Amino acid sequence: MVKEMVAVMGSKTEEFKEEKEIFLEHIQKSGLRRTAQRDLILEVFLRTEDHLSSEDLYWLVQKEDPNVGQTTVYRTLKLLTEAGLAREVRLGDGRTYYEHHFDHEHHDHMICTECGEVIEFFSAEIEELQDQMAEKFNFKPTHHSLRILGICGECQKLEREQSVASGAQPRVRVKTTLN
């Protein structure tokens, strides 16, 4: 019984071994300290394959340890970004989201302004053309951010149905004031 628990916890700790090593290394290299809350936040982040706001992550972490504060989550997400484990993503609603960076290919996003769905895509051709453009202006690009806003397939379908039946009633509109 105890053995099983140990086994479970063991597997839990095994799971993202590489990422955790990277984090530890970054922690040490920066003269910081390993703490329970940092470990937990990293753990929860790693097993959530999604675009998470600091608050999203905060609530997930809360469920497992109600003593972790918002500020710590903010601070830890910054650390994870520095360590190369997380990447900041702006989807256009004013908050900052984070996604996995380690072992994840670069990509850009399409965002549905009706339902908020996020589609990830990558185009080597676009990337190439961006570099060409930069070169033309003697500009040395470090990174970029490409967002395509519009209506996802699902929402297009619903739109069609609704416009036929009742007097077109728009659904929950996602706030995309844009950032």
Next chain:
Amino acid sequence: MVKEMVAVMGSKTEEFKEEKEIFLEHIQKSGLRRTAQRDLILEVFLRTEDHLSSEDLYWLVQKEDPNVGQTTVYRTLKLLTEAGLAREVRLGDGRTYYEHHFDHEHHDHMICTECGEVIEFFSAEIEELQDQMAEKFNFKPTHHSLRILGICGECQKLEREQSVASGAQPRVRVKTTLN
């Protein structure tokens, strides 16, 4: 003398005739009213060919009429955007900039993270590829936002000089954490 003044003021009012008509039309169509502050804000906006934050514009307007409030500038910029005269631009520092939209071609931006310089560019190929990408995902694009962050030619030059001479001292770094 008076004639001259009238002439000057006349030319001033002639200057952006088309834009002003569009604005008036929008005002009327929306059941709003033409006011001195709206006229002034539009005027100042139109003669400033730049990426202006609401606050930037506020200060410019202040110089000509100290009785215009920030709030009015915010609201008027929103009106201008609705009317198709202005376009919102996020350069990545958390604030919203506005640029001329009427009679101005669509373009995207390169932003120097050293000095903040903004380079406008347009690539029909990139636009085309974006549409193809969207189509592939059955996504109906309405607009997009492409930013290339990096170092402008001028800053690259300075970097080179400095790294040769003194112990590389970075210049004013523009805050581009955000958005």
Next chain:
DNA sequence: CCAATTATTGAAACAGTTTGCATAAACAAA
């Protein structure tokens, strides 16, 4: 001119994020 409607204003509210500070936890030296 009056009454009703609508706009403007500065101040206060707001959201997301950051900072200051007192306390707690890490960790290395003894």
Next chain:
DNA sequence: TTTGTTTATGCAAACTGTTTCAATAATTGG
């Protein structure tokens, strides 16, 4: 271990850009 030094934490308060509120002012149409 115990101790001492340094860092992390969580809370509250500060901050930034923007929006809302409530009172005042301006405009309109009778």
